[in-house]
Amino acid sequence: MEPRLTRDKLLESVNEISRSPVKVYSALEDFKEILIEERKKTTPRGLIVDVHTSAPSRIIVFGDIHGDLDTMLELLDRSGSFSELEKDAKVVFLGDYIDRGPKQIETLLAIYLIKKEYGDKVVTLRGNHEPPDYLPVNPHDYPYQLKARYGNVDGERIYGVSKEVFDLLPHAYIVEGKAVFLHGGIPVFRTKECGGDYRCILDVGPHPSKVLEEILWNDPVDDEEIEFTPSPRGAGYLWGPLLTDEFVSKTNVKIIVRGHEPVWSGYKFNHNNRVATIFSRKGSPYYNAYASVMILDVEDLRYEILTI
Numbered sequence: 001m002e003p004r005l006t007r008d009k010l011l012e013s014v015n016e017i018s019r020s021p022v023k024v025y026s027a028l029e030d031f032k033e034i035l036i037e038e039r040k041k042t043t044p045r046g047l048i049v050d051v052h053t054s055a056p057s058r059i060i061v062f063g064d065i066h067g068d069l070d071t072m073l074e075l076l077d078r079s080g081s082f083s084e085l086e087k088d089a090k091v092v093f094l095g096d097y098i099d100r101g102p103k104q105i106e107t108l109l110a111i112y113l114i115k116k117e118y119g120d121k122v123v124t125l126r127g128n129h130e131p132p133d134y135l136p137v138n139p140h141d142y143p144y145q146l147k148a149r150y151g152n153v154d155g156e157r158i159y160g161v162s163k164e165v166f167d168l169l170p171h172a173y174i175v176e177g178k179a180v181f182l183h184g185g186i187p188v189f190r191t192k193e194c195g196g197d198y199r200c201i202l203d204v205g206p207h208p209s210k211v212l213e214e215i216l217w218n219d220p221v222d223d224e225e226i227e228f229t230p231s232p233r234g235a236g237y238l239w240g241p242l243l244t245d246e247f248v249s250k251t252n253v254k255i256i257v258r259g260h261e262p263v264w265s266g267y268k269f270n271h272n273n274r275v276a277t278i279f280s281r282k283g284s285p286y287y288n289a290y291a292s293v294m295i296l297d298v299e300d301l302r303y304e305i306l307t308i
């Protein structure tokens with residue numbers, strides 16, 4: 001059976017919408033509506049939970065895209081994502097769709113169109129480049145690219161609705177007993193403070209700004225001596241293997257899958273293979289040799305890394 005979406009159909013729709021600021025605006029308004037509906041099924045602050053009976057059989061994970069639409073389309077195609085989405089699979093995007101790269105609005109539109117077509121089977125997480133107002137990121141050339149392309153007035157309006165979309169993106173996805181997916185990393189203070197309740201650890205709860213900052217910004221370090229330490233990025237923390245031990249034993253997940261760090265080979269593992277980093281874009285300014293996606297079998301947690 002031909003999948004409902006193909007690379008060519010997706011690209012054709014993206015190009016058609018992106019030519020018109022009116023169409024871009026209404027596409028992003030529609031993205032908002034879809035995310036508002038989704039939020040009724042997540043925790044109030046946007047943690048998506050799959051229990052054993054609702055878990056997909058396979059999860060295809062995309063890391064940072066940062067405006068590299070061409071690589072993203074190639075990876076969607078080569079990983080069989082469209083036909084997998086017709087079966088019992090989910091596709092998870094780990095955030096950072098915009099800033100850097102030539103096709104930022106196109107990338108955001110492609111994410112929207114895939115989400116629109118496949119609904120809950122597509123998880124579109126928030127990255128630190130889809131920031132709330134209190135966590136500004138640098139560089140953030142997306143609003144300038146919008147203005148250069150659509151003019152000041154329309155560019156400003158499209159940026160406004162984009163920010164409303166960003167605020168509605170879920171911040172984490174967990175498959176109980178199996179895996180957790182988020183952009184940057186596990187929140188260090190919550191991991192220490194909460195008992196065995198993963199919602200306490202991963203939901204942004206009563207102090208949303210601090211926990212969200214960590215989930216969007218944290219990075220793993222392999223140093224056994226470090227439990228956690230402030231990140232040189234200026235936001236979030238670096239967390240070490242001891243904290244991963246604590247997190248996996250409290251939440252009972254086996255693997256933490258995240259993006260956020262550019263990697264030469266498109267992927268890397270830390271903390272004895274319990275933390276996976278996936279990076280799905282190429283080109284300036286990182287010049288990594290490969291971009292990758294992870295294809296994860298949920299039942300036995302075996303995975304394949306596809307690199308291009």
Ligand SMILES: [Mn+2]
Binds near residue numbers: 064096128259260261
């Ligand atoms: Mn990032």
